[in-house]
Amino acid sequence: xxLRAATPADFPFIRSLAQRPDYAPYITxxxxxxxxxxLADPSARLLMAEDDAGVTGSALFCEIGNPSGRVELRRxxxxxxxxxxxAAFVRxxxxxxxxxxxxxxLWLDASGENLRAQKVYERLGFVLEGxxxxxxxxxxxxxxxxxxxxxxxxxxxxxxxxxxxx
Numbered sequence: 238x239x240l241r242a243a244t245p246a247d248f249p250f251i252r253s254l255a256q257r258p259d260y261a262p263y264i265t266x267x268x269x270x271x272x273x274x275x276l277a278d279p280s281a282r283l284l285m286a287e288d289d290a291g292v293t294g295s296a297l298f299c300e301i302g303n304p305s306g307r308v309e310l311r312r313x314x315x316x317x318x319x320x321x322x323x324a325a326f327v328r329x330x331x332x333x334x335x336x337x338x339x340x341x342x343l344w345l346d347a348s349g350e351n352l353r354a355q356k357v358y359e360r361l362g363f364v365l366e367g368x369x370x371x372x373x374x375x376x377x378x379x380x381x382x383x384x385x386x387x388x389x390x391x392x393x394x395x396x397x398x399x400x401x402x403x
Contacts, residue, residue, distance in 0.1 A: 243283040254314040261377035306341025349383030362397040363387040
């Protein structure tokens with residue numbers, strides 16, 4: 238799987254993921270104007286994942302350049318959910334955050350009901366840093382859900398990271 242910068246031509250794919258019934262409870266569907274704003278924002282990076290068959294997923298990094306060194310990972314989704322590709326995708330995004338974006342800390346959130354994502358994050362070394370109870374209204378569910386806050390420090394990533402390939 239390769240990562241590349243998103244373009245406006247990718248917006249229908251990105252939005253189609255957010256509109257899927259299995260993702261709608263977890264990902265906010267932002268319109269093309271909001272997605273275009275990420276492309277223009279130097280503190281954001283909207284990426285597409287692709288393989289030889291085509292586009293397979295998308296992810297958004299925010300807070301790039303924050304003086305604290307933190308970077309947020311949000312809106313990550315794969316077209317082929319549940320096929321065992323999620324951990325490799327998230328690992329690639331984590332490596333990108335620390336290697337390419339120079340993050341001192343990578344953080345993300347997950348719906349308290351998205352147990353599959355939480356397991357992936359914890360398996361990859363993210364630490365549960367907090368829970369915002371009854372915090373996020375999800376239109377697809379018609380109610381609020383808890384938000385789980387996860388973080389990984391550069392030092393934790395370094396311990397878990399595989400040796401760089403020459």
